[in-house]
Amino acid sequence: MQKNIRPKEIIRQRNRRLKAVTLFILLASLAYFAYWWYLNRDWVTTDDAFVGGHLIKLKAQTDGTVVEILAENTQAVKRGQVLVRLDGTKAQIDLEQAQAELGETVRNIVTLNAEVETLRQRIAAKKATMALIKHDLDRFVAAQREGAVADQKVENARDRLMALRATIAEIRAEKNGLQAQVLGGAVETHPAVEKAKSRVRRAFLEYQRRNVRAPVSGVVAKRQAQVGDSIKAGASLLVIVPLDDLWIDANFLETKIADIRPGQSAEIRVDAYGDELLYHGRVQGINPGTGSSFALLPTDNSSGNFIHIAERVPVRIGLDAEELKQNPLQPGLSTLTRINISESGDALYSSSVNSDGDAYRTQIYQHELDGVEQLIDRIIVQNQG
Template identity: 30%
Template structure:
């Protein structure tokens, strides 16, 4: 009985060994095939990507751009009120900034009073001038008739000259006062700053009560009805594109959305020409760097409001994008 159990145990061990020997090649085969399959898939994906890139020029050095205007004051003044804040939609010629005009109003009143006084002086000096003319004509006639001596004639002539000078001064004062009043009125008009275009306030630089200098920014306004993409392309690639070429656009803010467009302008200068410190190669210290040329690209598929181009998506100036320009025209 014990011998039978030993034999059965040996038989089980032998069977297990045979199964292990038979399963080992299959396991090794799977270990080889799976990585090979993954490798082939990666190769196929790489080839597909490479073929898809042929005929395209791509760059991620691109952003959404648009017309913008910076509102500033033409004169020194304290801001009395601001009519809009960041994000507000404004219309062309809408009043946005009002400067304190109390000093200008006082100057306007003073200039008006000066004009009135000067005009009264003109009236009085004109009367004196007419009297001096009559006196001179009488003295001249009497002198020619030897009725009065030459001294009286000379005195009448000098009186006429003085009256004429007084009248001219009065007229000049009126002209000066009116010119001053005109400047004051112009400053009063400049104290009301309006929007130069339809758009959206993207930046408010000051607060009510601040004193602004001439040329100091107050608002920055973007025209959201007219946006495009500015792509900085290497100078070695610009010769392969032309206006009208088809463009595929990916906006970082909307990774699941696809946009299309067309090249409509290729820059006439490299971007470095407009940098704060343009390159100066005349010094002899020269390092050659591939320059970038700005290329403007339109965005297709927009609604009337460019802030909601496809559906309710907002394309805002400054957003990062990636573009793929089809060489040779339309896709």
């Protein structure tokens, strides 16, 4: 017997199933939204965030030709390690010239002192001669009264006495001029000698800086120097990246920045590791201006048509040092960063950035002039006679 088909019953069953599925989807969506809202209500998130770090550009400090490269990209280097050697021929010639100029200057000052002493002795000799002539003139004048000496002889003695006085005045002026040049002080403290000393120090420094050293420890990147390159002071050689001092530069929309404060906790997921690895950090500071304010060509909204664009404010987030040590990062990696704004945090424009690290100072240049003072003293002694 054939079963009767009831279209209305089929339609009712289908509608019931559709309503059940729709209700299930709606309840699932509401549950997911509630779950998402519960997890994210106290967080602000941005994917415009990147790993930041120090990119220390190593530049040549003197002119020269590259003769040796001792570090390559991806190699770790230590602070003070020689990375590039420059040809030292020109620097050595300049140093030898500066030493010769110092020796010549010292000899010139010694010569001036000797000339001053010579003029002093000449003055003494002229004074002795003048005393003798004056004594004779006194006798001639006494004898002239008795008619024993001719008037011409007395006049000649007086003329000789006047000539000697003029000569002494001339020699004394010359002596004063030389004394003004030597200033009556020690040779090694004379201004001309001090100037020559500075040239020696500068040339010595240039000679020492033919060896380019690493100011900090890190990993070499972007090597540009090549053997045989003739470079000038200031030319870029390579970059050193300290991988133990990294942070997150997160750019948040201005609509989300109001509740962000230094000291609040943050969670960072790096795209390179996906969701498997979670880094923790804390807000260290908020940039005192939007990115467009510091752009090379800032926007001028006072001219032409205006289109409102939400600006972004850079926020610096410090990473947990232990997590960074266990899972190293590189500057420039993209991240998904979120900040817990339910925490009170610190004052808005306070900062917990630590500038005591090795990337903020170096001591490798403090001893570049070691030995130069001994060299200068030796040159002065050798040329003082």
